[in-house]
Amino acid sequence: MDPILSVRDLVVEVDTGSAVHKVIDGVSLDLYPGKTLGVVGESGCGKSMTALATMGLLPDRFRVAGGSIQLAGEEMTTVKPSRLRQLRGNAISMIFQEPMTSLNPLLTVERQIAEVVELHQQKSRAEARDIALEMLRAVQIPSPEARLAAYPHELSGGMRQRVMIAIALACRPKVIIADEPTTALDVTVQAQIFRLLRDLQMDTETAIMLITHDLGAVAEMADEVAVFYAGRSIETGPVAQILDTPAHPYTRGLMSCTPRLKLGAQAREPDAGALGEIPGMVPPLGRFPKACRFAPRCALADARCTHDAPPKVALNDAHAALCWHAKEEAFA
């Protein structure tokens, strides 16, 4: 199957006025219909910038400086603004982290969903209203007829995020980028939203890019995973391989520092002690190490890691890691 969204060697630069830095440095990703790609990593690793570049929503002073982004074969990096507006919200849409700030507080729920279909599908106001109602039902908002007239401030956080999802899905996009869609929500609501996204995906064959820092969310939602570190994708592969046999020391570190819930008999076992730690932090922009960017925090780093950029090591057809020690790690 061909990917519906294909990112190749993407480079995004920011001009800070005094210097130009590469925020994204050669990232490649593929999204397939009906599948979910989990993009994980700490803040400052370029996850959200990759999403914004794909959507043509890079902030001022950021620009795509290399590589390509193809949506159903159409090049997004050079597309005209008028065409981009046709695609955005239609063929590709985005769900943001903050349902509080990404809805218009002055418009009713009906208007915010309806305007998408009026704009992209030339529906009449009455038709658009029906679609808005249908979408509210699809995202399981209770008493949807009454909610059409509600304003965002009258809704809870979970309900607002459902409205965001309804807007994102209204035109049946081929690709949805969900940037930390449940981070601001409670766990029981997160479970509901994830289940909803999965059910909707099954019906519509939408490809989802799920950006998250939570490996639990990755295990729950993703088919494929890309782990980001300091502007690079440092490990990619099927979800079970990434989580069960991580090859990159950074991925291993993330796994070891995530606290696990132990239930039943396991809960009575003596405390395993301290969590695993990755020392230090993600280097700030402009201070990325030259060779392996993770080397200063890596227990396995040796002279080679600090002098020569690590190769992309294929562990099998589907699983690859950017690390001199990838093979030792996976089979350790």
Place this chain on the structure above:
Amino acid sequence: MTPAPATTAAPLTGTAADTGSQRDTPHGNLVDVQDLKVHFPLANGNVVRAVDGVTFKVARGASFGIVGESGSGKSTTAQALTRLVDPVSGSMSVGRHSLSGLTGEPLRLARKDIQMVFQDPFSSLNPRLRAGKAVREPLDLMGIGTREEREARVDELFRAVGLHPDAKRLFPHQFSGGQRQRLCIARAMVTEPQLVVCDEPVSALDVAIQAQILNLLKRLRQEKQLTYIFISHDLAVVQNICTHVAVMYLGQFVETGPVEEIFANAKHPYTWSLMAAALSPDDRDRGRERFTVTGEPPSPINPPKGCRFAGRCPFAQDRCRAEKPELRKMGKDHKVACHFAETLTPPLPELALAG
């Protein structure tokens, strides 16, 4: 950054008199809260019952976790304990301080023994204060020690939380989020408090930094024999750092007990729903049917008459909607507020087996 070896300072000589430590009774209770209620009046005459009758004790040296979703009242409970909000009724004592009626100077002095770490390390540090001054300020305000003693104490705390004392001259914006939270922890510990109230201290941090801070808090509690009240929405975090846990829903505790007991043998359907919703990177069986509850918590303005969870509980019966369940004993130290706690079978396989 490598955590510096922590040292235990000699107690500071206080000019704020009568601050003698009571750590000589290691098995007594440090915190005693009885029927705490915090209500916020609204302009339209309604009342938000944020905390609505909470009773608990925390032993010296324990780490007492309060878990629940947003709006459950867990943060308000924490703020009431530090008297950042005023309760409408109930009593609270920490050590020898009876906090409920305390005002003015005695309240200010009591805060030497009760400190707080907040969720957001960005907004809880004054951007115009250098890091060293921010950490030293509680000592300055309490008039503890000489100038040299205070500086030495600040240096020691910087090392204890894994920061170099040279960083004292920097401003908060020059630190990362994780480092800022280390500063907030150093500031909370500097007066040698007996109780540290941590309100979601790792929720705003990335997972790698979260692990560093959790390990730090754990180590400091052991080294300094501190007592924590730890507010979190994350069960795995609570299990990692707490010795006791209370599950809070809509202003009330629905289940309390030692962590081993609660996580092995939870009895309340709301606790089950939180456990079932927790995601694990080790879970490969996502197709399976999970126990989920529908809907969202009702409004704390007009809470349901009977069990407050009844509207979302798949096991609810007529009695649940009519009659409020009391928090009652279900074995040693384990309390549950559910009419059917004895008869319900947990919908989580791990718990059902442990029974």
